[in-house]
Amino acid sequence: MAHITTGVEYGLHSLLYLVGSDDEEAPPLSTRDLAELQGVPAEYVAKLFTKLQKAGLVAATEGARGGFRLARGAGAISVLDVITAIDGDKSLFECRDIRGRCAVFGGKPKTWATRGVCSIHAIMLEAEARMRAVLAERTLADIAASVTAKTPPEFAEAVTKWLADRAPPRRRGRPASP
Numbered sequence: 001m002a003h004i005t006t007g008v009e010y011g012l013h014s015l016l017y018l019v020g021s022d023d024e025e026a027p028p029l030s031t032r033d034l035a036e037l038q039g040v041p042a043e044y045v046a047k048l049f050t051k052l053q054k055a056g057l058v059a060a061t062e063g064a065r066g067g068f069r070l071a072r073g074a075g076a077i078s079v080l081d082v083i084t085a086i087d088g089d090k091s092l093f094e095c096r097d098i099r100g101r102c103a104v105f106g107g108k109p110k111t112w113a114t115r116g117v118c119s120i121h122a123i124m125l126e127a128e129a130r131m132r133a134v135l136a137e138r139t140l141a142d143i144a145a146s147v148t149a150k151t152p153p154e155f156a157e158a159v160t161k162w163l164a165d166r167a168p169p170r171r172r173g174r175p176a177s178p
Helices: 008-016 031-038 042-054 079-087 120-135 138-151 154-166
Strands: 058-061 067-070
Touching: 008 031, 008 067, 008 079, 008 138, 031 042, 031 067, 031 154, 042 058, 042 067, 042 079, 079 120, 079 138, 120 138
Parallel strands: none
Antiparallel strands: 058 067
16 A cells, blocks of 8 residues: 555545445435536446445446446455555555665665665554554445534435435336336
8 A cells, every 4th residue: 555545535425325225225326416416427337346346345226227236245345445446556665675785785685774674664564564454444334423413413314305306216116106
């Protein structure tokens, strides 16, 4: 993780709208609607969801009422899962072995200077391990609970209505209301 990209942020926001979508009654959401809801191009969100699907975090439903659902419960999807799916499994820091290039060595670094892990790299490895542990511990369900706790209920209702107004009418079952 050289850095966490904007794609991860949009991916997490999009996934939050899918929390609860593992319930068969919940309609799947399209990447077009998720993109419009967040004010970004649909192609961008579609690319993110291709990565999320490949990682097994979301499942696609085909057809006129198709879209995406979470592939597993929100409590089983860690923030690290999402970062890895979208950004890949990159290191936080890449050591360039600068310690061996000191001008004093005249192009021939001393063994003591390059033995073992670079002291700077060691700190970066520790920081990355701690960061990964936190990101692996935190889940989509944790974020959803935090958002729910600080968001007024009318916002959730407005989002639900906004999405429902965009959903194509059901072909089977009860007829759509006018």
